[in-house]
Amino acid sequence: MAFMDFFRKKNSGEVAKDRLKLLLISDRANCSPEIMEAIKNDIIKVITKYMEIDCEGLDIQITQTESEGGHGTVPVLCANIPVKDMKKRS
Template sequence: MNFLKVFSNKVTPKEVAKDRLRLILIHDRGSLAPEMLDKIREEILEVISKYIEIDGEDVDISFNRAEDEEGNSGPALVANIPIKNLKSR
């Protein structure tokens, strides 16, 4: 099945979200404007809502600093998204 995906030009929501998150992390140091964080939050919730019923009231998405196993510090996108139910496809 993955073999056929190579020939598809359609970009999946997962790939779009992944690319956006990569750009955010490249921006580094969590120095995003609040408006940008709101836009990211909206888009992440839009993609996730296609597959999972979520509780939009209690969503918490933020940028923090995280340490890896070697003690190096870097930016981290932290998302706490309560799930109500899984959608069947």
Template sequence: MLLDLSKLFGRSKNSKEVAKERLKLVLIHDRANVSPQFLEMVKGEIIKVISNYMDIDENELDIQLTRTKSEDGDRTVPALVANIPIKKVKDSGK
């Protein structure tokens, strides 16, 4: 499930895009048993933490909530998958 993070970065959307984003959040809520607001907070925190150490391409950011098999292989569990393009690593004080 691809999530559009454009609302975090101020880009405006038309009503079709807003409805699509809301539907995605509802589906994610059902899959992970967490609220859409909680997921938005998690995404925001991930972006903040990574941005402390790297310049990232926020326009190409891709965060998905999927299902994967558990370690025992008997069930599926939610998995947060993030593809975060890195522009450069910030000075680490070396």
């Protein structure tokens, strides 16, 4: 089950890569790594209620983009979540 893959033990290289990636993203978004991880976990928890996803291919980032009025930048949540299948609702 893909959701259970999310809890599998990662090797030290994967852990270091994930931490660095999270640190870079959180720095760009002016958001702590703990908050970023909490957001990611909440998104996964909600989405897996309705569909089976590929947690390995999951990519969630908070970046900055120009505001529509051109008055500075605003944070943007970008999520790339590969969907394997929709769950049947009964």
